[in-house]
Amino acid sequence: MSESDNPFLHASDLPYELPDFRRIADEHFGPAFEVGMAEHRAEVEAILSNPEPPTFENTVVALERSGRVLDRVSTVFFSRVSAHTNPAIEELQARIAPQLAAHRDAVALDPRLYARLRDLHGRRHDLGLDPESLRLLERMTDDAVRNGAELDDAGKARLRELNAALSSLSTAFGRHLLADANASAVHVDDPARLDGLSSGAISAAAAAAAARGLSGHLLTLVLPTGQPALASLTDRALREELFRASVERGARGGEHDTRALVSELARLRAERARLLGFRDHASYVAADSTAGSVEAVAGLLADLVPPAVANAKAEAVELQAVAGEETLEPWDWAFHGERVRRQRFSVDTATLRPYLELDRVLHDGVFFAAGQLYGLRFVERDDLVMYHEDVRVWEVFDDAGPVGLYGADFYARDSKRGGAWMNSLVTQSRLLGQRPVVMNTLNIPKPAGDEPTLLTFSEVTTLFHEFGHALHGLLSDVTYPRFSGTSVPRDFVEFPSQVNEMWSLWPEVLTRYARHHETGEPLPADLVEKLRAGRAYGEGFATTEYLAAAVLDQAWHTLTDEVPDAEHVQEFEARALADAGIALPAVPPRYRSTYFNHVFAGGYSAGYYSYIWSEVLDADTVEWFTENGGLRRENGDAFRAAVLSRGGAVEPMAAYRAFRGRDPEIAPLLERRGLNR
Template sequence: MKKITSLLLLALTVTACNNSTKNPEKNDAEMKTDSIENPFFTVSSLPYQAPDFSKIKDGDYRPALQKGIEAKKQAIEAIATNPDAPTFENTVVALEKSGELLNRTRQVFGAMTSANTNDTLQAIQEDMAPKFAALNDAIYLNEALYQRFKTLSDKKETLDLDAESKKLLENYMEDFNIAGANLSSEDKETLKNINTQLASLTTKFTKTLLAANNAGASVFNDKAPLAGLSNSDLEGYKNPDGDGWKIPLQNTTQQPVLQSLQNRDTREKIFTASYYRADGSEHDTKNIITEIAELRAQKANLLGFDSYSGWKLQKTMAKTPEKVFELFNKLVPAATAKAQREADEIQKMIHSKGNDFTLEPWDWNHYAEMVRKAKYDLDENQIKPYFELKTVLEKGVFYAAEKLYGITYKERHDIPTYHDDVLVYELFEENGDALGLFYADFFSRPSKRGGAWMSNFVTQSKLYDTKPVIYNVCNFPKPAKGEPALLSYDNVETMFHEFGHALHGFFADQQYPSLSGTAVARDFVEFPSQVNENWALYPEVLKNYALHYKTGEPIPQALIDKIKKSGTFNQGYSLTETLAAAALDMMWHTVSEDEALNDANAFEKKALNKMKLDVVHAVPPRYRSTYFSHIFSGGYAAGYYSYIWTEMLHHDAYRWFENHGGLTRENGQRFRDMVLSRGNTLELEQMYRDWRGSDPKIEPMLKARGLD
């Protein structure tokens, strides 16, 4: 299972709105300005309209966002009050083309508040969040605008629209109806107030959690408690704020460093800092999340649904909360049973080392690694020298894409970036045609939120003749200066995963930006990225990139065999922790409007017990509610299950690849033509069925997890 992407991304991440584009018309109000100094007021002159970070200053965002909102409002009003009868061009396309300045600015602003934020940007983010919510309401709760769309929708079969244009109209109508366009005027005002409050609260959650993550770092002035870390690790953890060593928190409950640490007290200290980072500290989020959940329940009830999840799942593959719980019920018993067997093995290992304590969560990774060494003779430190970051990217991730899709790359050193760590590549089609720009931002830092994600600076659109400018962000430990960046295999998979999202964006082939690329449902968007993970261990790819960083020697076959044999190791733990997080998400979002949520911790405990996901004491949720940014600020509310849903899809899909010859250009082109290039232009079930030839089956996933 992948270390997950968070979203603002997929709310920022892989959600598509009308992105940065080039409008040749000069009468757009948003392009008129009294100043030429703000770089957002004009389209960037850089290749692909990439943002010019050599010119962008923190002070540019607020005026550009404010001017963009005002211009968008004017465009909406002009469409809604147009005296001419509604047509596809003067209503649907007009709305699709509105907001260029806002979209151009917001794409960059969203990237910076996630990957390189500061106090100034956070203050702007807090100020703008309710204004963005109000703008959304100004579109979807606008009665006159809605009636124009409804008029067109009612006669869409007579409009002579091509398939994508028809889908665009249908998509807007769904969004209008889901957003509450049918509500009374009084209820619309109530809904607007709820949406404004939610926008402020989710932004407050983001800011509070970032502070909690940074404050939760563990500082050590003595090297003894850090026994087990390599000299390279210790160099990487040198405290930038003073003497000693500082170990920052990852976004997940478990912390990768616990695997190596020999001192049990140190492990417990770091785990506890992670577990309670936003619970009881000065950066406590419990009241924020209960208020968010209560407001979401109120919103759902106002919109005619029993729960927020029932409302939120309307445009997904699952469709209903019942379908999600049905999936959970198929997986929970097998996952927890395997996790218990793994716990028993680890407990035996603890006793074999002369210890009599009971296995706790902070012990799991440390002793599980011992079990793995004993069972498979595999040591993570044996693997890392073969996984140097840039080699993995260029000779692994890019190489697999070349074999499947024919794309090639060239590193660009002339494109300004927002941080010195960011790499930029230009990608090309097999025939040499330009495909787009790719930014890679791999290392963790205090200004970056946790997790890994993909999004666009510029989205593909034939309407504006724009090609994609896409970025991947990760949180790999940064090596000491002069040292190589050596990755764990999990981090290698993360690189393949996030580039799978990027490919979905690069291969987009849509007229309209709001249907382009990754603008698909949550429980489909992770499918292309998870499929791409499979090529990390594909023999031809692995031998091309798994090269010893000192000698250049390829990884030995014996070590490859060990990696593959250990593939189902610890999968009970991995799936159980993910199911626990997904269950928490669904339970928070199936509460009724009148259900009291006074105690977030009590609610969490009750939810896990009800789902029978607390039966293995040493397996905590991948994210506790208090730091579950995916669902309380990242767009995954009632959607975290999608990682499991799409895992089912990707294992089923990889079986198709295996049955048809694996890593071939023919297979890659078929997948590109029928899935990756289609954006949101087809019903997703149909898209998958047309490509696969059948509906997805769960058995390949169970086999891959060792649960069959």
């Protein structure tokens, strides 16, 4: 294959350097990785062998400019890994992951690099650097130490081995989980057993079955423990079957069992942390976060667990009364909770769906709020092709002109991992002259034929949440790619996305998008009020299942040397939950260890606490927006200037204080989650 045939080897000539998916084929990835790594090594070698004394330009800026081919192929490849994989992609991922780890180590552990950075760092205040450039030099130097630059040769050799193994293991975890989740989908032959599901959900289940060449219906699994259909199915036996299919993922034995991977990932992460001078992996992660320490994380979780559990137990008593003689089981909770919600607030989730049509939610809800706050306009570009026919693209403008591209991949499919996320295909950078291309990916069941896509309110919230991440990428305004968009600590990155959720229930926004998909009638005012009131119901369960997962993450990653083997993974999990006082049989963790993709295949290892940590900032910020008039351009401009545009170019909490005028207060979070009563 000649270089001219490989679309990754040159910058795309499409708008905003959008990858040319019309030309990209699976066979392009491997050669592009090889060329990209070789080119990057040559670029770095030229920097490190430069006989001139190190300067900010010839070292730091040059490093920021390097690796463009590798960056282009990596962003597209790993987007495909998550959103549209196939056996060829999976095989290449397994092969390339340890090679990429070795490549990163070859750069990070070169003593010449650390020598140049250390020299510049020692003279940093005499270099006349602007604040963002000074921060880049400081961050690069800190990263070098965290990446092992101060280890001796034996330590560096072992670190290389550990990084390669961890990369392979996390890749394998994601691959096995996707395969097991697909295999665990519940096949239903008798349509009568689907009683309680909406027509849209039944249509999606029929389409899922047809896509696999099956008769009847297929209930596919979303990533968390709780499956949406559990709130509606009247067939208790089917609810139990669906629940067990969910919680047994990765723990059934066979080729896709993930328990050995969990154990080995925890063991090797612990060893790597000790090698780098940290007590455990969680300490290694916390040191580079806004939390700062494992003790700070543990303190927050310890403060929140008792009131959350108390609320969940009170809810369980109420639900048991509704369940009658049947003992309340975890597969019953959502079903009876929905009954209580209907009785108390007269809101049936199924009755809301006709008012929550996807395109209307997107255009008259998500995009409308972004327009009011930030002056953004969205123009769909049907001429721009993505990696799957379901993916749509919009060009984004503000008052000053073009901003970037926004892509959305809404529908679930077997080639996509579960969950919802944001990623960038092109990151904003003044240095490289690039504007952002960002993606949101969800897993909404796709209805059959021309039927409308009707959402649950939970899916609406998820869309607003993920779009908050997209805004963080789209509105980035930094010089260096290292700081672009969401390149912030893990326990800060969820803050803007959680703030954006507030607009889903803001009156001016809700009245625009919540309209019947057939009649155009707005959601009745009484239902609106009941929906708002009902949202607070069930916070005991929601907070407890989340905290249980966060506790599990910390438990695995505060281990030092005594790591349980595969046979004892579930025993360790049970003990960790019991020790934390959060072992409620009817309230399982949002993710059990064997399908905890965030921490064993994603970037959240020892960082799942981030959602509640960021929610402290979020709740405090929602209070600020409310006090200052809500959906006003002045408010959006203030948030954009202080937080969204700055990415990682400023210290995160300094950005927060610049916006809020003070440190965050926890009281709004406690009030929101009912933890102050």
